Structures are given as structure tokens and as C-alpha cells.
Amino acid sequence: MSIQQKINDSPIEFAVQIINDVKNSKDEGVLKCVQCGMCTSTCPAARHSDYNPREIIERVLDGDLSIIEDDSLWDCFYCYTCHSVCPAGNSVCEVNQILKQIAVYKGIGYDKLYEYLGFADSYFTAAIGAIPEIFFTDIDRDVPGWWDFRQHLDEIRSELELDPPLMPPKDVIEEVSKILTITGFKDKIERIRSAEEESK
Ligand code: SF4
Numbered sequence: 001m002s003i004q005q006k007i008n009d010s011p012i013e014f015a016v017q018i019i020n021d022v023k024n025s026k027d028e029g030v031l032k033c034v035q036c037g038m039c040t041s042t043c044p045a046a047r048h049s050d051y052n053p054r055e056i057i058e059r060v061l062d063g064d065l066s067i068i069e070d071d072s073l074w075d076c077f078y079c080y081t082c083h084s085v086c087p088a089g090n091s092v093c094e095v096n097q098i099l100k101q102i103a104v105y106k107g108i109g110y111d112k113l114y115e116y117l118g119f120a121d122s123y124f125t126a127a128i129g130a131i132p133e134i135f136f137t138d139i140d141r142d143v144p145g146w147w148d149f150r151q152h153l154d155e156i157r158s159e160l161e162l163d164p165p166l167m168p169p170k171d172v173i174e175e176v177s178k179i180l181t182i183t184g185f186k187d188k189i190e191r192i193r194s195a196e197e198e199s200k
Pocket residue numbers: 032033034035036037038039040053054057085086087088089090091092
């Protein structure tokens with residue numbers, strides 16, 4: 001008698017939930033992971049933290065739901081290196097995004113997102129993502145001269161005979177705001193903001 005793993009048997013259910021998520025572009029890539037570790041060996045986040053993309057997939061395949069609460073998940077910054085090198089056609093990057101989304105739905109990780117809410121706000125004011133002001137000091141520290149460059153960007157563009165940067169017109173900003181409100185994005189960022197501010 002042959003032994004077959006049914007697609008809805010535990011612990012594979014967790015992997016199937018990820019496969020069925022709209023963010024997954026790799027079909028059944030998660031199930032094809034051969035644990036080669038190529039993702040981990042090329043991952044910049046793994047080089048500088050405890051984050052381990054190979055282990056993320058191992059835990060998903062083990063049905064280990066506690067991964068949602070693992071702080072190291074937030075060390076991935078979506079460079080997509082793992083996505084392009086995986087020999088099995090998996091994307092830990094996308095799996096990470098799906099896991100974080102599950103975490104956020106469960107009210108986990110708000111503290112990680114709070115600092116980035118300025119980025120979300122800029123979609124409502126400019127219809128594009130902009131670096132939150134709270135990061136300006138750190139960026140200027142890490143990239144000396146950045147703030148001076150930013151302050152004089154218009155003059156520099158003019159000296160180089162470049163047109164001013166193209167910004168979305170008012171009607172586009174209104175349309176983007178409407179979409180983000182109807183789809184629940186606005187509610188979500190307000191929920192995160194108020195939960196974090198109440199906890200302070
Ligand atoms: S590179 Fe792909 S197959 Fe190899 S461990 Fe990472 S996810 Fe699995």
C-alpha cells in the first residue's frame with residue numbers, strides 16, 4: 001500500500017495557506033524546497049543577524065505556527081536575492097511577506113511597523129512612498145552629506161538642466177487615497193498607530 005500525504009494533512013496545511021495567498025507567485029514553490037541553504041548563504045539579512053531564510057521554510061513545512069511571533073522575521077528587507085537564486089523555484093522573500101501579513105492580522109509586529117507609518121502616510125499626501133522624517137538623522141549619519149544634498153536637490157537638478165521631479169497630480173492623489181481607504185489600508189495603519197500610541 002502506498003503512503004500518500006494529502007494536501008490538507010497537517011502540518012502541510014500551513015504551507016498550503018501560504019501557497020494560496022495572493023502574494024505567492026511561485027505556485028507550490030514552498031513544497032519544493034530541498035533545504036539546500038542557498039537562500040541563507042546569499043541573504044544579506046542572514047549575514048548580519050540571526051535571520052535564517054532556509055530555517056523559515058523548514059519551520060513552515062513543519063507547520064510551526066510560532067514562527068509568526070519570531071522577531072527575526074522582521075530582519076528581512078525584501079531584496080529578493082533568495083527569490084532569484086532558489087534552485088527549487090521558491091521565494092522566501094514572498095513567504096516572509098505572507099508570514100508578516102498573518103502576524104499583523106493577529107496584532108503582532110505593530111511595534112516593528114510603527115516607525116514606517118510615515119511611509120504609508122505619504123501615499124495619502126503624495127500618492128508615492130516617501131522616506132519617513134524620523135529616519136533623516138540616521139540616513140545623514142550613514143550617508144554623510146545626504147541632508148545637504150536633499151536640501152539643495154532643486155538647485156542641483158537645475159544646474160544639471162534636469163526638469164523638476166514629476167509628482168502625481170491632485171486627482172491621482174485623491175484616487176490613490178480613495179483606493180487605500182476602500183481596501184482597508186487606511187483602517188489598518190490607523191489601528192497600528194493608535195495601538196502603539198496607547199501602549200506608550
Ligand atoms: S534556496 Fe530554495 S530550496 Fe534552497 S533552502 Fe532556500 S528556499 Fe529551500
